[in-house]
Amino acid sequence: SGRELLEQAPELGPDVVLLDANLQDVDSIVVCRRLRLHRAVSWHTPVIMITSTPATKQQRLAALEAGAWDYLSLGLNAEELLLKVDAFTRVKLETDHVLEEDTEPESGLYTKRGLERRARELVSDAFRRHAPLACVALSVEADATASPVVVDVASRLLQASGRASDAIGRAASGEFLVLAPSTAPPGAAHMARRLSQAIERGPRPAGLPPLEVRAGFEAVVDLHETPLDPASLLGHASVALGRARSAGNGSRIQRYQA
Structure with a gap:
């Protein structure tokens, strides 16, 4: 659920987040925005929102403005989805490596x-x-x-x-x-x-x-x-x-x- 994600994300530190665009408990756009605003996940953690219905332009824009990296329909080819997740995850892990040298370990601030x-x-x-x-x-x-x-x-x-x-x-x-x-x-x-x-x-x-x-x-x-x-x-x-x-x-x- 959206509440569980917001509660557990800071402790789990995920490399990528796949978010149902049609959550039952909290609006998915609100969840995505809170993840970013409250730094429940790092700014470079990919958040991909997935909807079971055809994605409209307005939905895509709202998701991107909230901090999502992509907004996809389930009509997307499964192989293409896996390739996107793999590419986004590699970017995140490479950024993690760079940030180890560019941030203070205790505070997380940039050096x-x-x-x-x-x-x-x-x-x-x-x-x-x-x-x-x-x-x-x-x-x-x-x-x-x-x-x-x-x-x-x-x-x-x-x-x-x-x-x-x-x-x-x-x-x-x-x-x-x-x-x-x-x-x-x-x-x-x-x-x-x-x-x-x-x-x-x-x-x-x-x-x-x-x-x-x-x-x-x-x-x-x-x-x-x-x-x-x-x-x-x-x-x-x-x-x-x-x-x-x-x-x-x-x-x-x-x-x-x-």
Whole structure:
């Protein structure tokens, strides 16, 4: 059932999910969206929805928007289905191997190397599609003695608040960076505020003082019209964050200005 999948997926860690598009207990589109939003499965875990009726364009689009990799009708040849599952699974397993080197084992956040790799992928994709792209940098201001606890708390709150499409990681300097595909400047500013509030207002261990977040961001409306290389995207967000941190009582969120 849909509820069982949502409950068991985080513990089972499946390599691929075949989802009945006509679940009896929960709408399958809702199940797929919750799997992605609540990170019950990793962002690169294939979810394939299968319907016993002919698939309409609207159904396919809704499934893809919810995070499915494909929406298939049972009229599909069984051999073709097996080949698709095999191909999707191989992509997932290869990505797992790459992420072992590009993510922190304990937090699951991207490392500096992982962020740079993901930035190259997203910049290339946005350039090809004439799409917007943003990067938000965040710094949690806290007493140095509380630093390890703060990092753990902020990491968990960011991952819980981020979108399934976001790539969240830590730079060498300790700041958090969020690569946000399909996000124009207004959306990036909103994301910076939302993530800052998620950390500042989120639950924290007893004895940990209130956290204050500063944020900076870089965002372009059309990466093809305004080309930006991956290193500059990450660097500009960090520069904007530096200005926010030095602003004193000024704006705690700054957009990059050349």
